[in-house]
Amino acid sequence: MTISNLQEVKSRITVFGQPMICRGCSHEVFIPYELYINVEKPGIGCLYAHDIAICQNCGEARHFSDPSDFDNEKGIFVWALRQYVC
Numbered sequence: 001m002t003i004s005n006l007q008e009v010k011s012r013i014t015v016f017g018q019p020m021i022c023r024g025c026s027h028e029v030f031i032p033y034e035l036y037i038n039v040e041k042p043g044i045g046c047l048y049a050h051d052i053a054i055c056q057n058c059g060e061a062r063h064f065s066d067p068s069d070f071d072n073e074k075g076i077f078v079w080a081l082r083q084y085v086c
């Protein structure tokens with residue numbers, strides 16, 4: 001499963017409804033990028049997906065992960081990330 005499927009465009013991003021805010025300048029407009037890091041462990045041949053978002057005001061890179069998960073109580077998959085294109 002790929003995470004997030006965020007578009008690489010200027011946008012506001014929320015995590016479980018909470019706006020992502022730049023730690024450097026408190027702006028909320030980012031361009032998200034999805035990176036793949038090869039995890040080099042014996043027996044594990046998978047790529048580890050890693051998200052960063054670049055603040056469009058000050059350029060600070062914010063690392064984040066997608067906390068989307070399966071909710072066993074409700075029996076549904078809960079998507080955490082939402083993207084609002086500016």
Ligand SMILES: [Zn+2]
Binds near residue numbers: 059
């Ligand atoms: Zn910033």
